[in-house]
Amino acid sequence: MVNRNFTPFPILTTERLTLRQLSIEDGQAIFALRSDAEINKYLGRQPSRTIEDAIHFINKINDSIRKNDSIYWAITLTSSEIFVGTICLFDFSNEKNSCEIGYELMTKFQGQGIMKEAAEVVIDYAFQALNVQKIVAFTHFENQNSTKLLAKLNFVKSKETDKENPDLIIFNLTP
Numbered sequence: 608m609v610n611r612n613f614t615p616f617p618i619l620t621t622e623r624l625t626l627r628q629l630s631i632e633d634g635q636a637i638f639a640l641r642s643d644a645e646i647n648k649y650l651g652r653q654p655s656r657t658i659e660d661a662i663h664f665i666n667k668i669n670d671s672i673r674k675n676d677s678i679y680w681a682i683t684l685t686s687s688e689i690f691v692g693t694i695c696l697f698d699f700s701n702e703k704n705s706c707e708i709g710y711e712l713m714t715k716f717q718g719q720g721i722m723k724e725a726a727e728v729v730i731d732y733a734f735q736a737l738n739v740q741k742i743v744a745f746t747h748f749e750n751q752n753s754t755k756l757l758a759k760l761n762f763v764k765s766k767e768t769d770k771e772n773p774d775l776i777i778f779n780l781t782p
């Protein structure tokens with residue numbers, strides 16, 4: 608059984624990073640992330656058009672954390688408190704003891720091993736604190752950076768396919 612309780616919010620730290628909860632003050636940063644064409648390229652989502660869209664998104668996320676439905680961290684550099692990206696666990700299944708992982712980094716902060724460092728601590732949290740038995744990632748077959756990251760994290764490509772979107776490859780990670 609997945610052991611979900613996100614209050615108090617689980618702040619996670621690594622050598623370079625602090626993963627904390629989003630707040631309304633992150634509106635500008637979330638807007639920058641969610642309106643960036645390069646970052647959105649493989650994500651198939653509606654881009655944020657205004658700061659209000661971004662603030663609405665932050666409120667929605669924090670509501671789902673309050674209800675223990677999903678958990679979403681702002682990734683920040685500990686030394687400067689600069690916001691560099693986000694990472695989340697969502698679509699929890701009690702029957703399968705599983706959840707999905709999602710992540711995105713500002714383009715300026717890609718290529719520095721930041722997401723690998725963030726994902727490692729989040730995966731550890733999912734397996735140790737939440738008792739999740741499987742983490743699933745869906746990634747576009749052309750999204751090389753994401754596929755490389757998943758390989759480094761030891762995710763295994765599944766034979767299953769996403770019937771709604773055949774362009775997505777499914778990867779699984781077990782403890």
Ligand SMILES: CC(C)(COP(=O)(O)OP(=O)(O)OC[C@H]1O[C@@H](n2cnc3c(N)ncnc32)[C@H](O)[C@@H]1OP(=O)(O)O)[C@@H](O)C(=O)NCCC(=O)NCCS
Nearest residue numbers: 646710711712717718719720721722723745746752753756
């Ligand atoms: C997917 C994504 C997060 C990957 O970011 P990333 O910075 O490439 O990932 P990593 O943290 O693993 O960093 C790896 C790179 O940092 C380099 N690196 C530099 N310093 C490093 C260090 N100290 N430790 C590890 N790697 C380091 C690695 O060599 C590697 O570079 P390479 O790609 O040229 O081989 C990023 O491309 C992204 O945000 N994409 C848009 C959103 C998206 O598609 N999300 C996925 C949805 S499924």
